[in-house]
Amino acid sequence: MNTILEIKDLTVSFDGFRALNGVTTKIEKGEIRFFIGSNGAGKTTLLDAICGRIHPQQGTIVFNGDKNIMRYPEHKLVNIGIGRKFQVPSVFTSLSVHENMEVSAVKKRGICSSLLQKLTRQQEQKIDEILTLVDLKNYRNKMASELSHGQKQWLEIAMLLVQDLKLIMLDEPVAGMGRKETTKTGELLKKIAQHCTVIIVEHDMEFVREYATKVTVMHEGRILDEGSIDQIQNNPKVIDVYLGRGGENCA
């Protein structure tokens, strides 16, 4: 079995409005899967449902072959290997870069271990490795609030990387980034994908074209099409509802 996440017939409605309507898809290990679609298509809702922030009315989400993660407590997802990055960079601004990493790196997260256990040398090494990977090693002791927007995004990605995850979900990681930063983030994603599966919600079509292994197009809570980027781009329905609309310069 190479499927890491299997979503079946997922339906979410808010007061009668169907944000997701029978979404079914399979994500394979090692994929970089992009979810695209216009605003309100249900992309972020899908991520929220996977990570337990909202409770779907119908359907199943199975992780790693056998684990049904519907209604799984959010703070326990990390333990089974699922991590999530939010749209706005959410790093801990009053802690230093290293402290941000420290909080993320530890495996025992109870109150007592937070008081008594120090980082092991292995964990320290790992933090260093990952900070080097995201080019933040020299900012180790800087406060996170002093970082630029792009650096904050990378720090948050680094905080996910240090947790040994199997599946990482990113919500618009390159929004607000310049070309150079976007490219750097893309290269980072490629490296990440060597060890784990990545799900990304993104609007930047150029970015999608460059790094996606598979793309899912969503429209009004349903999956419109799914496949390689070429297949997607040639689907007249997709062009009609998404790519054609103001996406001319992108498509």
Added chain:
Amino acid sequence: MTTKTFFKTPANRIFFVIILLLLLAPLFLSVFRINLLGKFIAYAILALGIDLIWGYTGILSLGHGVFFGLGAYAMGMYLKMEAAHGRLPDFMSWSGLEKLPALWAPFSSPLSLALIIIIPAILAAIIGFLTFKNRIRGVYFSILSQALSLIFVILFIGQQAYTGGTNGLTGFRTMFGLPLAADNTKYLLYYAAIFFLVIVYLYCRFLVSHRLGKILMAIRDGENRVRFSGYNPAAYKIFVYVSSAVIAGIAGAIFVPQVGIISPAEMGIVPSIEMVIWVAIGGRGTLIGAVIGAILVNGLKSGISESFPEVWSYFLGLAFIIVVIFMPEGLIGLVKKYSTRIAWRVKKEKTAEKSPSIN
């Protein structure tokens, strides 16, 4: 924590100096002033607890007067029983009670002093569980904590036969056999207050200087990120709320024998807000700011209200506005800002001196 690492933190050095000054104060001040200062130390302990929950964790509790009051009442009930010498406490007979209520029975034993800690801890654990588990946060929690304070004031005023009503508990005579009116007892209580201030400060410093302190700040900065990093923020919040409530209870118990009275007025909404203001003025999230803020504001309060009793509340309001607008990090923030500038300049000069030898 070793002594060496303890003194590495500038805040701890300042705290050490403050403790020295407090220890030496009886050489310069009258018993009356020392007694007053002892009361401020009780407030400083209380402020430490508020700094822990508000300054570090970002939870604004506007009902800490309740926990202070519960600790104070536990101590007051014990002292009242001691003063009654096995008879019914005076106010009960005035209210027409003929038998000691079961609620009061344990307070004839000094063991009941454990309730100073236990009662606030249990109450905070229950409220914390109900609110934080259900993700009630921000201003909603603040409003809820205010309601809590209101409920307790009404309850304590209403149950006059059991609590002494609006007048509260007073007319204490002795504590562990020592007459409370005697100067020596007052000095003793003063030094006991300093002792507890040191203990509570060390406890808070212990918490915040370990990873736990960073997690508390992380909860303040981004609770969702903390949750998706695998921590259960509710557990941490309950822990810090209980810690802070227990500290408030201890403060209340130190307050009572020195001041000689505890009434519902001390646990209401207004004093609860004042407590938060001390921490804001001193500087939150530093521990030392809370201590300085509490002692300074209350010192000014007694100074100003002795000469101009009408203007005090205007003064406090003004001070709060000035702090919020001009020094969001309080007095300590101001000191930090200037001291880093000076330290930076000193460092620059030093490196300038050193550089020729490197070359």
